[in-house]
Amino acid sequence: MRLDALIFDVDGTLADTEEAHRTAFNLAFEQLGTGWKWSRTDYRRLLSTTGGKERIARHIASLDLTDGERAELVARIPHMHAAKTRFYSAVVRDGAVPLRPGIARLLDEAATTGCRLAIASTTTAVNIDALLHATLGTRALDLFGVIACGDQVAAKKPAPDIYLLALQHLGVRADHAIAFEDSANGLRAATAAGLWTVVTPTLRTEAHNPDDAGLVLPQLGDPQAPLVGEPGGRLRECAWLSFAELSSLREEALS
Secondary structure, three states, X not given: OOOOEEEEOOXXXXXXXXXXXXXXXXXXXXXXXXXXXXXXXXXXXXXOOOOHHHHHHXXXXXXXXXXXXXXXXXXXHXXXXXXXXXXXXXXXXXXXXXXXXXXXXXXXHHHHHOOEEEEEOOOOHHXXXXXXHHHHHXXXXXXXXXXXXXXXXXXXXXXXXHHHHHHHHHOOOHHXXXXXXXXXXXXXXHHHOOOEEEEOOOOOXXXXXXXXXXXEOOOOOEOOEOOOOOOOOOOOOOOXXXXXXXXXXXXXXXX
16 A cells, blocks of 8 residues: 655654753743742653643643632733743754654655655644754755644644644545654544554653554664664564665555
């Protein structure tokens, strides 16, 4: 079955961005005088809620507040999130968040075959743009023909809406595409959209259950960063996931 497109999540998948996001949230909270500071443990718990505004809302819901105090804070969520986005973009532009191993290589391999590339992420367009330009430069927009982001759909992951939107804009059937994710919510969204999915967990998502994934790897790997135990574990050809092997593994799984 023909492989026409690869669709990538951003946070945790293209790059391990979550610590940069946590730092940006805390800088925004400090600037706005909320008195909040999310620890790594706090943020790991909050990651089960998809979307930055939604995480702030969940935090507010957990506080012991009067109805009036809660309503006032909820009304400030867009302002808090906008401040957080400015801090995050600055961190990323400084080059503090590299792509995960193997991402740039696989993007290039896929592009040279004519396979189309897309993004399906619940983060904002501003965050995506900052990361892509910091890591891939001006060629980022040439690589990704479709960028679907969270504010374009009513329901965020684990709902399949963002993947269905990306497929619609690509003009590609789900069985002619592959999704790349790092989390349980992302995997649920991709599989609900009918996509065979590669999962590369991070330290924050490695405890998630990826049973529905087509392929699970610690990362995509590179000649300079080979995967331990490969080939011979999940891969057969080399110690990194090549576009050729990705295509053949998918084909075998769907046949």
